[in-house]
Amino acid sequence: MTGLSRSRARRRPPVRPAWQERPHPLTSGAKAVAVVVVLVLVFVPFLVVVSTSLADPADVVANGGWVLWPEHPSFAAYAEILSGGVVGRATLVSVGVTLVGTACSLGATVLLAYALSRPGVFGGKPVMLLVLFTFLFPPGMIPAYLVVKQLGLLDSYGALIAPVLVNTFNLVVMRGFFQSLPSELYEAARLDGASEWSMLWRITIPLSRAVLAVIGLFYAVSYWNSWFNAMIYIDTPTKWPLQLVLRTYVLAGGQLADPSSGEAGLMSAPQTVQMAVVVLATIPIVLVYPFLQRYFVKGVLSGAIKS
Missing domain, CATH: 1.10.3720.10 (MetI-like)
Structure with a gap:
């Protein structure tokens, strides 16, 4: 019995610290959602600024001052x-x-x-x-x-x-x-x-x-x-x-x-x-x-x- 216990102990994987354990699927999903939300909050305003700078002034007025995607892009402002x-x-x-x-x-x-x-x-x-x-x-x-x-x-x-x-x-x-x-x-x-x-x-x-x-x-x-x-x-x-x-x-x-x-x-x-x-x-x-x-x-x- 002693030899069998020792062999099982050798085959048992070592216990890893808590920070090295595999995260729960819900935790991984929550992290992914948080990353996507942060990317959207950062990327969308920057996209609006760039699109507005490339848009036609008439399109800017028609969209209330901001354009998400320019229909008639122009570099006239630059x-x-x-x-x-x-x-x-x-x-x-x-x-x-x-x-x-x-x-x-x-x-x-x-x-x-x-x-x-x-x-x-x-x-x-x-x-x-x-x-x-x-x-x-x-x-x-x-x-x-x-x-x-x-x-x-x-x-x-x-x-x-x-x-x-x-x-x-x-x-x-x-x-x-x-x-x-x-x-x-x-x-x-x-x-x-x-x-x-x-x-x-x-x-x-x-x-x-x-x-x-x-x-x-x-x-x-x-x-x-x-x-x-x-x-x-x-x-x-x-x-x-x-x-x-x-x-x-x-x-x-x-x-x-x-x-x-x-x-x-x-x-x-x-x-x-x-x-x-x-x-x-x-x-x-x-x-x-x-x-x-x-x-x-x-x-x-x-x-x-x-x-």
Whole structure:
């Protein structure tokens, strides 16, 4: 009997944890329904926006302002906004601010995070406490405006970059990622006579592509979607980024007049033009995100675990 019991025990499958058990069919069905509902809630509004931007203005009026599927598709709205007017100029401003701002913010964050991640750096703890203090107690709008004014950055593109050059959360994540790198690599490089700059460019940056991609995407999305700073600091409409022009189109129900045409104030904007601006402001992030999505788990979690 003892031998038989042992043989049965050997044939018995091991007990798996609860999270590895096969889900109940009702549970799987509920998950599938939830996924379908979420996809519909996300896809249908986006489809309506794209369809309205491609629809004929008469079809938009006939359908009450929104079109689910355009019967007579046309790119007239996109041709109008990309013909070199206000929207085209605002798009160039947003692209320039995003590229320059992302490069400057990523470079400043890398340098500061690397300095704070190195053990025994002079003034590392006080600077880190100061950084965390700004994270817990961010400056108000009035002090930030006064600082920008004293620096002479009002009504300039520098006002869209300098106040948000380094994000505290991104800095903490990148510092934690740098600290998770093997210290033996730095010790071996130091024995070979490498300087801190050499270790940063030849060791840290090549091994940190995941976190650099994630933080770079965070900065790019932040600069691309920013409109509040432009509304506060920029007075000249020709210097407005795309998101602020989009706000004027959608919320104010109008569009900015082209200064080169000699007109001033707001003009009425058709629904198709408004939705075309929305699509134009959304597409860049939608196109970039899938290529950087695979870095999210490795980049963010690795940097957030060790701080």
